[in-house]
Amino acid sequence: MIDLYTWTTPNGRKVSILLEELGVPYTVHAIDIGKDDQFAPEFLKISPNNKIPAIVDRETGASLMESGAIMLYLAQKHRRFLVEGDGYWSMVEWLMWQMGGLGPMLGQAHHFLKFNKGTSDYAEARYGKEAQRLYSVLNTRLDGREYVAGPYSIADMAIFPWIARFDWQEIDLNAYPNVKDWYLRIAERPAVQKGYQIPKYVTDIPMP
Ligand SMILES: N[C@@H](CCC(=O)N[C@@H](CS)C(=O)NCC(=O)O)C(=O)O
Known part of the structure; x- marks a missing residue:
């Protein structure tokens, strides 16, 4: 199970689109950046740069910020949506x-x-x-x-x-x-x- 911390923005949507494409279960935590939720101490432990998206993978314990890193992590974990070879x-x-x-x-x-x-x-x-x-x-x-x-x-x-x-x-x-x-x-x-x-x-x- 993946915990996804996200909001209604392009960077957030990248990760929810990938999770939907992968068809893996995930729990959504809405971080309303218009209300400064991104500065909450609990969220900063997961995303020290105070930005969405971030994930925690309960299975492996991995905690990641930065959408590009998150996408590479999820795609590599599930071996899908990566281009093979050259x-x-x-x-x-x-x-x-x-x-x-x-x-x-x-x-x-x-x-x-x-x-x-x-x-x-x-x-x-x-x-x-x-x-x-x-x-x-x-x-x-x-x-x-x-x-x-x-x-x-x-x-x-x-x-x-x-x-x-x-x-x-x-x-x-x-x-x-x-x-x-x-x-x-x-x-x-x-x-x-x-x-x-x-x-x-x-x-x-x-x-x-
Ligand atoms: N390079 C980061 C950028 C993330 C980012 O800019 N997130 C914005 C929303 S799209 C955010 O959380 N802004 C809140 C803030 O700057 O306080 C990524 O790709 O994950």
């Missing part, structure tokens, strides 16, 4: 691209374009442009590919919930047809639809 490192490469680039930059785009519109023209231009650049990179990568690193893997699951906020990023998905096709392909998976609504329903998966 493609393994492409999968890691695109997972790291999401963790180090796509997530942090789109997070800034949400901050300036959605939640603090009008406070900084410079930041809006900077992160708006960076969002477009990242979508172009993904669009090029998906040219002639169904998924980012061969078969559907944790790299796709990590990227998907960030793309689901294309509207917040002022991105027209129609301008990135390979990303749009990939997005629609993943959005129709029942496990993705279920995992997207953890820890609670906010909206349906946005459609372009």
